[in-house]
Amino acid sequence: MLSRLRGSLSVPPAMAEPLPGPSPASTRGQRLALFAGLTAVLCAGLWLFSPILTPFVLAAVIAYFLDPTAYRLTQLGLPRALAALLLVATLVATAFLMLLLLYPLLISQVTILLQRLPSYVLGIGTATRDAVAALAERFPDVFDARLQDLAVGQAGAIISYLGTSAAKLFGGGVALFHVFTYVTVTPVVCFYLLRDWPAMLRRIDGWLPRRSAASLREIARETDRILSAWLRGQLLCCALLAVYYAIALSAIRLELGLTVGLMAGVLSFIPYIGSITGLITALALALAQFGSWNGILLVLGIFLAGQIVEGYLIYPRLLGDRVQLHAVWVIFALFAGGIAFGFLGVLLAVPLAAVLGVIIRHWMQRYLESPLYQEPPHPQPDPAGR
Numbered sequence: 140m141l142s143r144l145r146g147s148l149s150v151p152p153a154m155a156e157p158l159p160g161p162s163p164a165s166t167r168g169q170r171l172a173l174f175a176g177l178t179a180v181l182c183a184g185l186w187l188f189s190p191i192l193t194p195f196v197l198a199a200v201i202a203y204f205l206d207p208t209a210y211r212l213t214q215l216g217l218p219r220a221l222a223a224l225l226l227v228a229t230l231v232a233t234a235f236l237m238l239l240l241l242y243p244l245l246i247s248q249v250t251i252l253l254q255r256l257p258s259y260v261l262g263i264g265t266a267t268r269d270a271v272a273a274l275a276e277r278f279p280d281v282f283d284a285r286l287q288d289l290a291v292g293q294a295g296a297i298i299s300y301l302g303t304s305a306a307k308l309f310g311g312g313v314a315l316f317h318v319f320t321y322v323t324v325t326p327v328v329c330f331y332l333l334r335d336w337p338a339m340l341r342r343i344d345g346w347l348p349r350r351s352a353a354s355l356r357e358i359a360r361e362t363d364r365i366l367s368a369w370l371r372g373q374l375l376c377c378a379l380l381a382v383y384y385a386i387a388l389s390a391i392r393l394e395l396g397l398t399v400g401l402m403a404g405v406l407s408f409i410p411y412i413g414s415i416t417g418l419i420t421a422l423a424l425a426l427a428q429f430g431s432w433n434g435i436l437l438v439l440g441i442f443l444a445g446q447i448v449e450g451y452l453i454y455p456r457l458l459g460d461r462v463q464l465h466a467v468w469v470i471f472a473l474f475a476g477g478i479a480f481g482f483l484g485v486l487l488a489v490p491l492a493a494v495l496g497v498i499i500r501h502w503m504q505r506y507l508e509s510p511l512y513q514e515p516p517h518p519q520p521d522p523a524g525r
Contacts, residue, residue: 198328223333262427410466
C-alpha cells in the first residue's frame, strides 16, 4: 500500500528533467542591452543635471582622496563616522585658512592690475612696435606700416581684454557665489560619502554579475592603483610648483608674480599647459613692467628651472613608473571633458581616462593570449603538388 502510494506520487521521468536555461546568445544579448541602457541613462543624467552635479562630483573626488587616511584612522580604533568628520573638518579649516590668507593678496593683485593696465598696454605696445620696426628693416617687403599699426593695436587690445577678464574673474559676484556653493554643499556631501564609502563599495560589489565579477574586480583594483597614484602625486606636484613659482616670481619683483605663480602651479594639473600659460603670462608682464631683456631672461630662467625640477626630481619621485597615463591622453581627456560638460567634465576626465586605459590594456592582454593572435598561419599549398 505504501509502495503504491509512493509510486503514485512519484514524478514522471519527463517532468523530473530540469528546465532548459537561457542560451549563451540570449545571455550575451541581455548583457549588451543592460550595458547600453546604463550607459544611455548615465549620459542623459550627466547632460540633464550637469549644472548641479559639480559639487557632488567634487565631493566624491575628495572622499576618494581621503579614504585611505580614514581607513588608517579606523584601524587605530576611531569609528568611521568620527574619522570622516575629523578629516572633512580639517580640510575645511585648511581651505578656510588659505582663503583668508590668499584672497586679500589676490584682491590686491587685481587692484594693481587695474591700476597698471594702461601702462602695461603702453609698454607692450612700445615693445611690439620696436620689434616690428626691427623686422621691417630686415624684411621691408613683408612688414609695412599698416602691419606695424595692426600688430601694435592688437597686442594692446589683447592685454586689455585679459586684464579686465581676470579682474572680473577674481572680483566678480558670480565667482563668489560659486565659491559659497562649493563651501557649503561639498563638505556635507563629502562627509556622508566618506562615512559610507566601505558600505557603498560592498553594495556595488554585490551587484556585479557573478560570471564577470573576478575580471571586474581586477579592473577596479588596477584603476584604483593608477588613479590614486596619479591624483595624489599630481596634486602634490601642483602644490610644490605653485609655491615655487609664486615665491620665485615675487622675488624678482614681478608685480603680479604671486597670482601668475599660483595660476601656473594650479594649471600644472594639466600636463605642460600650466607651465606654458604661466610662462607666456609672466613674459608679457615682465616685458610691460621691466621693458628690458634682463627681466625676460629672469622669467625664462625661473620657468626653465621649474621644468627641470619637475621633470627630473618631483615627477619621478612622486609618480615614477606607477602611473600608466600618458600626458597626451590626459590632455585630450581634460579638454574633451571640459568642452562637453565644463568643470564637471574636467573632474570626470581623468577617472574615465584611467578606466578606459585599464579596460583597453585588459582586452589587449586577452587578445594576446587568445588563439586569434597565437594561432600560427596555415601552411601554403605547394603549387607543384609536392
